[in-house]
Amino acid sequence: MRNQPISVRHFSIWMAFLLCRLDRMTAEHVLPVFSGYWYTNAAHNYIDACGTDYWIYTDKIYGTAKSVGTLLLTDMLINNPYYSTCCQGGPCTWSEPFHIKYPSEYPPDFPSYGYDFHQDWPTISAQPNAPIVLLLDKRGNAPGNSNHSMYDCRMAVFIYPSYICPPGSRFSVSDTIDPENAYGCTTTPILCEADVVARNLSSTGFEGLGHTAIMRGLDVLEVLDETDSAPAGIYQHTLTSFKAANQYWGAKFTTNANFTFGLSFELSYAVVHAGLTQMAYPFEYTLFPFYHPGSPTEPAHFRCDTFVQYCYETGAGLTLYTPTLAITPSGLFDALPKFRETIPTFTAPSTLITLNETQSLEQLFAAQELDTNTISQRIQALIEDTQLTHAEKIGLLLDLSRHHQHESFKFQCVMDALAILKPAHGIQHLIELFYQLNEIPSRRKLLYALYEGIQGAKAALHLAEMTQAHEVARLFLKETFMTEKQYTLVSRALEYYLMAFGSPMEHLQDIIDITHFLRQDAQFAEIPYYNRILDLFRMIILTPALQQIFLLDVLQDGLEAVGEQRNTFQQVICIMRHRLEQEIVDDTLRNQVLPLVACTDHHTLRHNSLFAQQARSQAESNSSGPLVI
Numbered sequence: 001m002r003n004q005p006i007s008v009r010h011f012s013i014w015m016a017f018l019l020c021r022l023d024r025m026t027a028e029h030v031l032p033v034f035s036g037y038w039y040t041n042a043a044h045n046y047i048d049a050c051g052t053d054y055w056i057y058t059d060k061i062y063g064t065a066k067s068v069g070t071l072l073l074t075d076m077l078i079n080n081p082y083y084s085t086c087c088q089g090g091p092c093t094w095s096e097p098f099h100i101k102y103p104s105e106y107p108p109d110f111p112s113y114g115y116d117f118h119q120d121w122p123t124i125s126a127q128p129n130a131p132i133v134l135l136l137d138k139r140g141n142a143p144g145n146s147n148h149s150m151y152d153c154r155m156a157v158f159i160y161p162s163y164i165c166p167p168g169s170r171f172s173v174s175d176t177i178d179p180e181n182a183y184g185c186t187t188t189p190i191l192c193e194a195d196v197v198a199r200n201l202s203s204t205g206f207e208g209l210g211h212t213a214i215m216r217g218l219d220v221l222e223v224l225d226e227t228d229s230a231p232a233g234i235y236q237h238t239l240t241s242f243k244a245a246n247q248y249w250g251a252k253f254t255t256n257a258n259f260t261f262g263l264s265f266e267l268s269y270a271v272v273h274a275g276l277t278q279m280a281y282p283f284e285y286t287l288f289p290f291y292h293p294g295s296p297t298e299p300a301h302f303r304c305d306t307f308v309q310y311c312y313e314t315g316a317g318l319t320l321y322t323p324t325l326a327i328t329p330s331g332l333f334d335a336l337p338k339f340r341e342t343i344p345t346f347t348a349p350s351t352l353i354t355l356n357e358t359q360s361l362e363q364l365f366a367a368q369e370l371d372t373n374t375i376s377q378r379i380q381a382l383i384e385d386t387q388l389t390h391a392e393k394i395g396l397l398l399d400l401s402r403h404h405q406h407e408s409f410k411f412q413c414v415m416d417a418l419a420i421l422k423p424a425h426g427i428q429h430l431i432e433l434f435y436q437l438n439e440i441p442s443r444r445k446l447l448y449a450l451y452e453g454i455q456g457a458k459a460a461l462h463l464a465e466m467t468q469a470h471e472v473a474r475l476f477l478k479e480t481f482m483t484e485k486q487y488t489l490v491s492r493a494l495e496y497y498l499m500a501f502g503s504p505m506e507h508l509q510d511i512i513d514i515t516h517f518l519r520q521d522a523q524f525a526e527i528p529y530y531n532r533i534l535d536l537f538r539m540i541i542l543t544p545a546l547q548q549i550f551l552l553d554v555l556q557d558g559l560e561a562v563g564e565q566r567n568t569f570q571q572v573i574c575i576m577r578h579r580l581e582q583e584i585v586d587d588t589l590r591n592q593v594l595p596l597v598a599c600t601d602h603h604t605l606r607h608n609s610l611f612a613q614q615a616r617s618q619a620e621s622n623s624s625g626p627l628v629i
Contacts, residue, residue: 028187031120032111032163034131037061038068039160042108048261049253049268050192051183052171055109060162068159069097069136076155083140086153092140095151100135107133107160111171112184120184124163131161191215191239191251194268194315195340196308198333200246210249210329212308213242214275221275223307225285226441231488231531232285234278234300234307236571250343252336256318262338263316271315275307279575282495282538284448286416288376289327296542296583297455297499299448301419305329328373365400365410372413379417391425394418398429408439415445422456423449427469431476444488447480451496458500474501481514487524490514491535495542503543512549515539519554530568533558537576544585551580551589555596573597 041058048054061068077083077094086092103125110121125132140153165171165185172189191197195215200207213222220242226232242248253262263271281294284301291310294300302310305327312318321332361378364371382393397418404410418426430450437443454473460466477500480493494514503511515536517523524532536554540546558569573580577597584590 028169030166030169030185030187031124032185033166035162035164036063037162038063038065038131039109039162040072040157042160044108046259046264047266048192048259049194049263049265050170050172050189051265052111052261053109054261065099065131065134065136065159065161066097069099069134069157072157072159073097073136073138073155076157083153083155087140087142088152090143092142092153093145095139095141098135098137098139100137102133102135105133107163109160110163111165133161134159190218191340192253192262192268193217193265194263194271194311195251195253196320196333196336197239197242197251198249198329199242200249201329202246207246208330210305210333211246212304212329212333214272214308214311215239215251216272216276221272221307221311223285223302223304225303230528231283233283233531234275234302236279248343249333250339251341252333253338253340254312254318254320254336255338256316267316269315271311274314275311276575277578278302278307278310279534280538280579282492282499284416284419284445287370287372287413288379288416290376290379290416290420296579299451305332308332361396362400362403365404365414370410370413375413375417379420382417383420390421394421394423394426397421397423398426398433401433405433405437405442408442411437411439411442412445415442415449418449419452421452422459423453424456424460424466424469425453427453427457427473431472434476434480440486440488444492447477447489447492447496450476451500454496454500477501478507478510482510487518487527487532491518491539494518495535495539498539498542498546503545508545511546515546515550519557529565530572533569533572534575537572537579541576541579541583547584547589548586551584551593552596555593559596 037060039057039060042055043058045054045056059072061071063071084091104122106121112120124130135156135158137154137156139151140155142152145152169185169187170189172183172186172192193215196212197215197220198210198212201209201211203209211222213220215221216236219236219238221234221236222242223234224230224232255262258264259267262268278294278300281296282299283294284299286301286303289303289306291302291306292298292300293310293314305321309320309327309332312320321327321335323331359367359374361375361382364375364378382388382396385393388396397414401411401414401418404414418430423430427450430446430453434443434446434450437446450473454470457466457470457473461470474497477493477497481490481497484490484493494511498511518532518539519536533554536550540550540554555573558573559566561569574597577594580590580593580597584593
């Protein structure tokens, strides 16, 4: 008898789970304990988000090995006609069961079963009287034969003891540095893939609304609004930093009809992958519950809770939260059915959500503090209003934006609402308003509303006024990225220009010059390198011309960096890899780029870069030999 082999698929999923956790962890490893149950057969069901195996049992019986064996053998004798006739000359005389021990065999459902380097089973099986795998052997003799070593008939069954993690522990990664104790039962388990974590919102007076994120390995994926030190975006941060930022609420997880103990690892990985994919696209933060994923023609548009909702919808086909009034981070967290980690001394603040049914949109925006839930409802009602024309709806919001243009927070909310309507009829008004604004966040958010207006105009270019608005917006964006000096405005205007219009030949040199400008470390030292290099990739992937001109050279610069900057660059190209695979137009360029993204040996980059090719070509025309790069 041999251990049941672990499947290649099972092993690859589990190795992916381990590779998500490369940092050293401290955990209290404990031995599994006998559950009191025995069984004869277990079929592997699935691996959950924590790496725990779940099994389906043909039979699972509670009791001692003797009582279970007697029950099984008696059942065989009664229900299998063969055993009533297998002894020639009359009914068999049956012996008491022989118990043959197999201490080196693992029970199939043993925690971490199938991994040869794990030491728990040898430790347990060496203990006196420990339940181990047994072969129950009962022998039958024909009348007159009392020598059981010369039996006439035999029935036998293997029974396996079922071991579980003891109370107060569960299966988890313990220490990936020490392979022999890399996983097993532990009293201090880490959180699991795609678990939802929550804490207080870092906004005075609104702490109870909460802030949510999803687990990726030992880190969290979270949506954050812009700060003085970083733009808004989807970020991967350590769980430790997430907990330290404000009062931590705990971690929860969900189930579905097929996975009653938690999602499978495959589904939880798909949830996380959905979030990672969105990091490759331009990002717009919103206070409203309206959201949409990013694409080559749309920025990702989320806040913290809608990002979590989207990841589960896309990755696992699950809607975590269907509120009766309005989605909130605290509501989403409360809706999850099970805790993975609790904070016994903490009670999450309660936030009562009520809607103001009497005030108009203008009155709601005039309030000192914005009631975003009621405003969201009003905007939804405005969108669905059949009594107003599309242009009238845009006009109403434009009036609001002019009235609150010096209140940056409120102004940005109005721009978010306008963007939903794709305000093609408001393009000229938005351009005029841009030059009246002083706050950079307000101007940047206006560019987003303008871009959505361009998308609206594109859908109606058969109308002369839309064709004109489309061209006006194109010229405005070009002027903005050519004349503005503030990084956020230049990069966002160029990004939206490329998304809307590509890189036409008549403007290509200007676009190339500005892209070079954005690459200069000295110009924008206040912007984190991570954000700048991610923005750069997001821009140059947008058109075939920029791909040819910049991709290999940007890769060269980043992969020749050292220290933390090199690590950051590797992180960025991993984020961008799926877009590089899908959106590089030229097959030759794609075949050059993708192997470089997957490895760290890049000595051929400079030789293959477009600029190097141009330099060699020019040198060869001016001299008898090639230029050495």
